[in-house]
Amino acid sequence: TFEKLLIANRGEIACRVIKTCKKMGIKTVAIHSDVDANAVHVKMADEAVCVGPAPTSKSYLNMDAIMEVIRKTRAQAVSLNVSICCSFLSSLSLQASEGVTFIGPDTHAIQAMGDKIESKLLAKNAKVNTIPGFDGVVKDADEAVRIAREIGYPVMIKASAGGGGKGMRIAWDDEETREGFRFSSQEAASSFGDDRLLIEKFIDNPRHIEIQVLADKHGNALWLNERECSIQRRNQKVVEEAPSTFLDPETRRAMGEQAVALAKAVKYSSAGTVEFLVDSSKNFYFLEMNTRLQVEHPVTECITGLDLVQEMIRVAKGYPLRHKQADIPINGWAVECRVYAEDPYKSFGLPSIGKLSQYQEPLHVPSVRVDSGIQQGSDISIYYDPMISKLITYGSNRAEALKRMEEALDNYVIRGVAHNISLLREVIIHPRFVQGDISTKFLPEVYPDGFKGHKLTDLERRQLLATAASLYVAEQLRSQRFLGTPRIPIAKSKRRSWELSVHLGDGIYPVAVSKDGSSFSVEVDGMKLNVTSEWNLASPLLSVTIDGTQRTIQRISRNASGETSIQFLGTVYKLQILTKIAAELSKYMPEKAAEDTSSILRSPMPGTVVAVSVKPGDMVSEGQEICVIEAMKMQNSMIAAKTGKV
Numbered sequence: 057t058f059e060k061l062l063i064a065n066r067g068e069i070a071c072r073v074i075k076t077c078k079k080m081g082i083k084t085v086a087i088h089s090d091v092d093a094n095a096v097h098v099k100m101a102d103e104a105v106c107v108g109p110a111p112t113s114k115s116y117l118n119m120d121a122i123m124e125v126i127r128k129t130r131a132q133a134v135s136l137n138v139s140i141c142c143s144f145l146s147s148l149s150l151q152a153s154e155g156v157t158f159i160g161p162d163t164h165a166i167q168a169m170g171d172k173i174e175s176k177l178l179a180k181n182a183k184v185n186t187i188p189g190f191d192g193v194v195k196d197a198d199e200a201v202r203i204a205r206e207i208g209y210p211v212m213i214k215a216s217a218g219g220g221g222k223g224m225r226i227a228w229d230d231e232e233t234r235e236g237f238r239f240s241s242q243e244a245a246s247s248f249g250d251d252r253l254l255i256e257k258f259i260d261n262p263r264h265i266e267i268q269v270l271a272d273k274h275g276n277a278l279w280l281n282e283r284e285c286s287i288q289r290r291n292q293k294v295v296e297e298a299p300s301t302f303l304d305p306e307t308r309r310a311m312g313e314q315a316v317a318l319a320k321a322v323k324y325s326s327a328g329t330v331e332f333l334v335d336s337s338k339n340f341y342f343l344e345m346n347t348r349l350q351v352e353h354p355v356t357e358c359i360t361g362l363d364l365v366q367e368m369i370r371v372a373k374g375y376p377l378r379h380k381q382a383d384i385p386i387n388g389w390a391v392e393c394r395v396y397a398e399d400p401y402k403s404f405g406l407p408s409i410g411k412l413s414q415y416q417e418p419l420h421v422p423s424v425r426v427d428s429g430i431q432q433g434s435d436i437s438i439y440y441d442p443m444i445s446k447l448i449t450y451g452s453n454r455a456e457a458l459k460r461m462e463e464a465l466d467n468y469v470i471r472g473v474a475h476n477i478s479l480l481r482e483v484i485i486h487p488r489f490v491q492g493d494i495s496t497k498f499l500p501e502v503y504p505d506g507f508k509g510h511k512l513t514d515l516e517r518r519q520l521l522a523t524a525a526s527l528y529v530a531e532q533l534r535s536q537r538f539l540g541t542p543r544i545p546i547a548k549s550k551r552r553s554w555e556l557s558v559h560l561g562d563g564i565y566p567v568a569v570s571k572d573g574s575s576f577s578v579e580v581d582g583m584k585l586n587v588t589s590e591w592n593l594a595s596p597l598l599s600v601t602i603d604g605t606q607r608t609i610q611r612i613s614r615n616a617s618g619e620t621s622i623q624f625l626g627t628v629y630k631l632q633i634l635t636k637i638a639a640e641l642s643k644y645m646p647e648k649a650a651e652d653t654s655s656i657l658r659s660p661m662p663g664t665v666v667a668v669s670v671k672p673g674d675m676v677s678e679g680q681e682i683c684v685i686e687a688m689k690m691q692n693s694m695i696a697a698k699t700g701k702v
Contacts, residue, residue, distance in 0.1 A: 057373055058082050058157065062131035063101070064122050067429035068446060069349065070097035073135050076365035085129045087122060089115035091437060096429050103129055110439045113249075126156055135159040136348075155160060159372045161347050165322045169345040172216045173254050179342045182321040187333065187341045189256025189349070200237040201230045203255050210258040213237060215244030215251075222247040222689055224291045226258050235693075238686075242666070243691050259341065261495045262333040264288065265300050267315035268356045270367055273325045274376045279312030280384055282362050283352055285331075286494045287483055290403035291691070294476075294499075295483055297391045298355040301454065301492030307338050320346060327353070327364045327370055351394070351446065354427060358390035358450045389457040390450045393480040397442040400479035400507050404499055406661045407442040407687050408474035411435050414596060418467035423450045423460055436473050438662050438687055444475060458484050465626055466608040469596045478509050481626030509627035518585060519602045520624050520631075521558050522578035523609060525567045526587040527598075527622070528633045529554050529576060531614075534593060540598045557639030559632040564639070654697045663687030674702045 062085040063070045070086060077084045083104065086101035091110040098104040105125045110113035115121070134156060160166070169175045173193060173216060179186050190203045193216065204211045204227060213236040215223030223244035225236030237253065245251040263286045271277035284300035285293045303311070315330035328663055329350045331343040353364050362379075371377070376687055398405035415432040428445030449464055453459035465481045472556055483489055488501060499507075512520065532554075553570040568579040575588040589600045598609050610623040620635045634642060667684040670676055678698045685692050 057296050057369060058133040060102075060129065060131045061133045061135060061159070061369075062122075062126055062129060063097070064096065064116065064134060064136045066097060066116060066440065067443065068427045069351070069429070070266060071429045072349075072427055073174075073365055074100045076363055076369070079363075080366060080369065082369070085125065085131050086126055087116065089439070091435070091439065094434075096431055096434070102452065105129065110437070112439065117249075131156065133157040133369075134161055135368075137246075157372050159326070159368050161322075161326045161328065165324045165328075166347045166595070168322045169324075169328070169347045170217055172214065172344055173252070173438050175345055176256075176342070178321055179318055179345075182314075182318045184318050185332075185340055187256045187259065187343070187519075190254060192254075194237070194253045194255055194607070197234045200253070200255060201233050204230070204233045207255065210260065211254055212258040213240050213253050213255050215240060215248060216254055217244065217248040217250035217252065223253070239691050239693070241668045242684075243689070246666075246691075247689050259333050259335060262286075263300075263302055263494065264293070264331065264343075264496050265303065265311070265334050265340070265548050266329050266331040266350070267311050267381075268350075268353070268364075269315050269319045269324070269328050269330060270362075270364070270371075270377065271316075271319045271324045271326065271328070272371045273374060275320070276377045277316045277319045277379050278377060278379060278384060279315050280356050280362065281386055282308060282311065283350075283355055284353060284469055284494075286496050287489070287498050288496050289499050293352065293394065294404075295391065295393050295480065295489075296352040296355055297389065297454070297457075298359050299386050299389070302334065302338075304338075307334075307340070309474050311340055314342075318342070327368050342681045351443075352392050354446060354448045355390040355392050356424060358425070359386050359388055359449065360384055372523045387648060388450055388452050389454040391457045391461050391484070393447045393461060393484070395444045395447050395468070395470070395480070396476045397436040397444055397473040397475050399474040400476040400510070402506075402660055404479065404503075405476055407438070407663075409436050409438055409442075409662050410473040412444075412470065413467055413472035415471070416469035416596060417445070418447075418464040420562045421449075421460060421464045421467055425447070425450070429625055438664075441689065444470060444473075447480075458539055460491065463608070467597060469610065471596075471612070477623075479507050479628045482507070482510055503600060507693065510625045512625075514581075516625065517560070518580045518583060519605070519607065520622070520629060521560060521565055521567055521580045522576075522585040522587050522602060523600050523607070523624070524620065524622055524633060525554075525556050525558060525569050525580075526576040526589070526592075526600075527591075527611065528556065528618075528620075529569050529571065530589075530591040531593060533571075534591075555636040557634050559634075559637060560629065566636075588644050655700065657694055657696065658680050659685050661685070661687045661692075661695065663692075666691065670702050672702055676700060676702060 057080050059336045060083045063073050064087055074084050084101040086098050086104040087107045107121040108118050168178055176186055194200045210226055210228045213225045223240045225240050227233040227236045239252055241251040266283050268280040283296050283298045284298050285296045287295040302691045330344040332340040333343050334340045392428055397408045399408055402616050412432055412434050416576050417426040425448040426445050449457050449460035461484050465477050481514055556567045558565045558567050570577045578585045578587055585603050587602050600607050600609055612621040612623055612628055614620040619632045621628050621630050663685040665683055666686045677699045680696050682696055683694050
């Protein structure tokens with residue numbers, strides 16, 4: 057193979073490539089920005105070189121700096137960042153002349169498939185089903201409105217060079233088309249250095265299903281089955297699985313054959329993904345081809361047994377594929393959840409930044425794989441994608457894979473930043489998802505008023521109250537002991553029962569706890585529950601058994617006033633636990649009035665102000681745009697909460 061490979065990427069995908077290189081005996085060179093100097097991929101690589109400051113345009117997309125590193129380290133091959141591929145085209149031919157091999161398809165395929173306008177024309181010529189729309193470049197907002205009217209609303213406005221949900225907007229009328237044109241072109245320019253847009257018919261309520269292809273330089277191409285990627289927010293995937301519950305063998309074969317036909321039409325040679333929208337009648341339409349290793353590739357690796365990075369390196373070296381189409385199996389079922397540093401209670405996930413003060417992956421759960429590029433102490437910054445990891449579980453069937461995912465999410469410890477574990481867990485246990493009744497509109501349909509966390513049943517509420525009360529008493533008992541002995545030798549005889557008042561949500565519940573050996577008998581709502589655990593209060597994870605039902609909980613925080621936060625069934629609940637007398641006295645405590653923020657515009661996340669639409673003295677009405685914030689490569693319009701004067 058190659059002796060040395062440079063990885064022009066960061067995060068979990070860079071770590072993923074390094075793992076395979078180590079297995080193949082290839083030395084690796086990592087590049088990094090100055091803020092990523094202590095990143096995991098930098099530590100994993102054999103060599104690492106800083107290529108510039110934090111913004112991607114000045115570091116990970118800095119072609120001149122990367123070319124200099126290739127020369128300096130004498131790397132024989134280079135594995136590239138997705139956004140860089142198209143920008144790097146002029147340099148790729150230069151590399152070839154210097155004997156440097158690119159791990160991926162050739163420049164023609166990248167150029168053709170990286171441009172959504174050209175790729176759609178090529179797909180049509182290759183007899184691939186395509187979405188009706190305008191095949192040229194849209195010049196301005198007025199032309200966008202004219203084209204949208206001709207196609208018929210709703211329409212999808214998207215960046216020609218785009219991907220990853222960036223530079224995409226759905227428009228249902230003329231006003232949304234103008235606004236969508238403005239935001240999409242700005243996002244496209246900042247993310248891809250190319251603000252060209254196209255418009256096509258928006259297929260309402262489809263499934264998003266993609267086919268993994270693998271091709272070599274000898275004219276051989278395979279399709280490695282499908283991935284179901286319909287659970288999305290803001291056109292970005294959240295949960296993926298392979299295979300899809302929806303496809304029958306005939307549709308799977310038809311989609312696979314069209315994907316291979318497209319790959320052969322552009323003389324594709326590497327791993328790539330052909331994405332389709334599939335309607336309720338199993339009609340499928342070409343969406344785009346991604347000329348790279350997709351984020352969700354692990355689910356394909358799980359059901360086929362192939363290492364896609366190894367296959368890409370072999371193809372780049374000139375070897376023919378080792379497999380025939382008949383060799384590609386579907387063994388079992390795999391599910392992937394994208395774990396993000398995001399607050400799922402705000403628009404299904406607004407980015408969160410901070411330092412990971414505690415971090416523990418659930419690798420002790422069987423058949424779990426975690427692809428991550430961070431560790432305890434890592435910073436989640438405003439400069440890059442807020443992904444923490446890709447959590448993958450595998451089972452002999454879908455039910456087994458989902459059950460393992462539920463267990464893995466409960467056992468995942470992430471502290472220091474907001475995260476979307478609660479949303480992921482709710483999605484995978486939702487009856488509609490379990491039945492396979494999903495589409496790209498799943499999240500807004502299931503949570504029309506936004507995500508609110510897990511809704512406790514009466515039994516689950518009693519279990520949570522009993523667990524919280526037992527945890528409180530276990531804490532009280534521990535604080536009486538010092539190195540295994542009572543602190544005060546003349547202490548009264550051991551206490552056996554506690555009367556508590558627990559505040560949860562809008563309710564206040566009287567709870568009686570009595571100790572029985574290592575377990576507690578807890579009375580809630582006139583019903584007795586038996587709570588057993590090892591009560592290792594220093595552990596971030598606590599396995600508790602309540603009347604024979606095992607639950608893994610996490611105590612996130614507590615303070616001296618009895619307030620505690622417990623992660624239970626994926627969602628963090630805030631409780632206040634007081635003794636009976638403290639609860640009676642608490643009514644005399646003054647309540648802190650909530651701050652009136654309606655006259656202030658406060659950004660819901662850290663980011664860069666890219667546009668301000670008003671000036672002091674302007675009158676604004678409710679819902680009017682005040683400014684635009686760019687955070688983690690996405691642009692967000694900030695609006696006035698009420699009518700007033702700036």
